[in-house]
Amino acid sequence: MSVIVYGRLRSQKRKNITMNIITFVAVVMFAILALFPIWWIFRTSLMSNAEIYRYPPSLIPENWLFSNYEKTLEIFKFWKYLWNTMLIIVPSCLAGTFTASICGYAFARLRFRGKNFIWALCVGSMLLPAMVTLIPLYIGWTRGLGFNDSYWPLILPYFCGGGAFNIFLIRQFIMSIPRELDQAATIDGAGYFRILFSIIMPAIRPAMIVVALFIFIGLWNDLLQQMIYINSSDKYTIALGLTNFRGQLKSDWSLTMAATCLSFAPGVIFYLIGQRYFVEGITLTGLKN
Amino acid sequence: METINKPQKRRSRIYSSEARVAYICLIPAFLGLFLLTYLPLLGVLGISLTNWTGLKSPEFVGFDNYIKIFTTDPYIKDSIFATIYFAILSVVGSMIYSLFIAMLLNRKIPARGFFRAVFYVPYVLPSVAIYVGWSWLYEGNFGFFNYLLSEMGLKKILFIADSSYVVPSLSLISVWLAGNLIVIFLAGLQNVPSVYHEAAEMDGANGWQRFRHITLPCMTPIIFYNLLLSLIANLQVVTPALALTNGGPGNSTRFLTYLMYDQAFVNYKIGYASATTVIIFAILAVFAVVLFKTSNLWIYNEGGDDK
Numbered sequence: 001m002s003v004i005v006y007g008r009l010r011s012q013k014r015k016n017i018t019m020n021i022i023t024f025v026a027v028v029m030f031a032i033l034a035l036f037p038i039w040w041i042f043r044t045s046l047m048s049n050a051e052i053y054r055y056p057p058s059l060i061p062e063n064w065l066f067s068n069y070e071k072t073l074e075i076f077k078f079w080k081y082l083w084n085t086m087l088i089i090v091p092s093c094l095a096g097t098f099t100a101s102i103c104g105y106a107f108a109r110l111r112f113r114g115k116n117f118i119w120a121l122c123v124g125s126m127l128l129p130a131m132v133t134l135i136p137l138y139i140g141w142t143r144g145l146g147f148n149d150s151y152w153p154l155i156l157p158y159f160c161g162g163g164a165f166n167i168f169l170i171r172q173f174i175m176s177i178p179r180e181l182d183q184a185a186t187i188d189g190a191g192y193f194r195i196l197f198s199i200i201m202p203a204i205r206p207a208m209i210v211v212a213l214f215i216f217i218g219l220w221n222d223l224l225q226q227m228i229y230i231n232s233s234d235k236y237t238i239a240l241g242l243t244n245f246r247g248q249l250k251s252d253w254s255l256t257m258a259a260t261c262l263s264f265a266p267g268v269i270f271y272l273i274g275q276r277y278f279v280e281g282i283t284l285t286g287l288k289n
Numbered sequence: 290m291e292t293i294n295k296p297q298k299r300r301s302r303i304y305s306s307e308a309r310v311a312y313i314c315l316i317p318a319f320l321g322l323f324l325l326t327y328l329p330l331l332g333v334l335g336i337s338l339t340n341w342t343g344l345k346s347p348e349f350v351g352f353d354n355y356i357k358i359f360t361t362d363p364y365i366k367d368s369i370f371a372t373i374y375f376a377i378l379s380v381v382g383s384m385i386y387s388l389f390i391a392m393l394l395n396r397k398i399p400a401r402g403f404f405r406a407v408f409y410v411p412y413v414l415p416s417v418a419i420y421v422g423w424s425w426l427y428e429g430n431f432g433f434f435n436y437l438l439s440e441m442g443l444k445k446i447l448f449i450a451d452s453s454y455v456v457p458s459l460s461l462i463s464v465w466l467a468g469n470l471i472v473i474f475l476a477g478l479q480n481v482p483s484v485y486h487e488a489a490e491m492d493g494a495n496g497w498q499r500f501r502h503i504t505l506p507c508m509t510p511i512i513f514y515n516l517l518l519s520l521i522a523n524l525q526v527v528t529p530a531l532a533l534t535n536g537g538p539g540n541s542t543r544f545l546t547y548l549m550y551d552q553a554f555v556n557y558k559i560g561y562a563s564a565t566t567v568i569i570f571a572i573l574a575v576f577a578v579v580l581f582k583t584s585n586l587w588i589y590n591e592g593g594d595d596k
Contacts, residue, residue: 020397024399031407034410037423038411040425040433041422041426056436057431103318110308112308112311113308118319121327125321125322128330129521132570133330135333135549138553140332160318161321192306192307193310196314221417223528238417246421246532253431256425260422263417
């Protein structure tokens with residue numbers, strides 16, 4: 001009996017090893033497929049236009065023409081666009097993270113009248129798609145407050161918690177912190193704000209980084225709002241600059257791809273820095289429902 | 290009497306100072322909910338009943354805009370079709386792709402963290418750059434995909450300049466972008482109790498049976514979350530139309546949000562565009578409600594508390 005079980009386990013184990021090898025090969029293949037478009041874009045950015053149109057196309061450029069990037073930078077004002085993008089992103093991330101944290105704290109820890117109702121309003125607004133409020137907000141910002149050709153309509157919403165989703169995320173995270181910590185501080189005579197700033201905020205740092213990264217990605221990708229609020233070309237962000245650049249240089253693919261790669265770079269760098277938190281944060285959003 | 294009253298009074302005082310702190314903390318949320326969410330929501334409903342163009346003061350026209358949209362608008366039908374077509378292809382594609390990749394990554398393989406990063410990377414790239422980059426892969430003569438087709442002896446396809454291919458081509462990009470879904474699925478898979486799998490293996494269940502009867506039921510809440518997330522995101526699709534196609538060829542990528550953008554910010558028919566917005570919102574709401582209503586039919590609650 002024991003021999004049979006042992007034999008079955010061993011064959012099971014061997015089967016597992018072959019399965020793992022097959023899985024690994026499949027993962028490697030899919031990873032190559034997933035990275036391939038990025039490589040193809042990158043290799044095009046280093047080729048001469050003659051080489052691009054050669055048949056059959058080669059996977060690796062003959063001469064690595066980094067001069068394409070110099071040429072691109074003459075027309076595509078990447079550093080200017082990056083600076084402009086940061087002028088929007090940095091204050092938004094800071095303000096959004098801070099306000100989402102204090103609101104999340106109130107919902108997670110404090111007792112007050114109307115809490116359930118306000119929370120319901122918050123959750124309800126999470127399901128409200130952003131494009132629904134676009135027209136009234138546009139009128140409010142431009143007609144009402146006179147923000148024409150300005151970054152403020154893109155930044156100021158983040159002074160209001162940066163959307164219910166971020167508040168939700170922080171609240172969930174605070175609720176997973178043991179209450180004993182604040183209770184101990186209360187006994188030591190700390191007030192609510194003291195608890196918030198010296199106990200809760202340090203403890204939720206990972207969640208705050210995640211919120212900042214989400215705000216970063218959201219602004220990074222939001223072409224529509226940047227298009228309607230920003231008009232003059234010296235205020236262009238990366239997204240606007242690239243859209244415009246493509247319109248100008250429709251057929252010069254190597255320069256267009258160089259501009260594309262330049263636009264990829266900041267995202268990749270931020271991702272490599274914050275990778276651990278990214279994964280943690282996304283996991284957090286998916287599981288704590 | 291006094292003895293009962295005293296502690297109660299003290300408690301309510303603590304309560305009120307706690308509440309005061311809470312209200313101070315919530316000022317940003319109040320502003321956001323009132324000024325940036327619910328007031329604009331009422332605003333869009335109100336504006337949709339006017340003929341406002343941004344120049345003259347608006348006149349109340351009742352439901353005229355809605356009637357016009359459903360009777361004479363040349364774009365709305367194509368637009369609804371394009372949006373739903375794109376959303377369904379993208380959602381189905383990215384759900385299958387991301388669950389599949391997550392299941393591969395859930396096995397014990399070397400350098401799992403590295404591969405997870407690889408599949409996630411497209412998600413952090415700016416979407417305009419992604420569409421511009423892919424437009425080169427899709428290029429009609431020298432693009433990579435047409436090279437593959439001609440190698441296989443097939444005719445070349447104008448992936449984004451042909452109205453019958455453009456939506457599937459754009460959907461493929463959005464499937465490729467589904468890295469965040471992979472990470473959420475992966476986290477969910479890691480929460481499936483391994484005792485279930487071990488027990489089933491003991492009973493001689495094969496891989497497919499274990500997937501069908503253990504993994505899938507345990508994952509239904511996460512599948513629901515990802516489904517909702519990607520459905521709402523994809524029904525609001527606008528960036529490829531803005532960055533790449535301008536709604537064309539024909540009206541094949543005149544997605545609803547792009548239609549609204551065009552009406553409001555290119556043609557300044559603000560009242561009319563608001564009515565379009567309300568219709569888009571209604572369509573999104575219908576999808577969300579259907580998803581929520583049917584969810585208890587297929588979402589498996591662990592512990593069986595679904596009665």
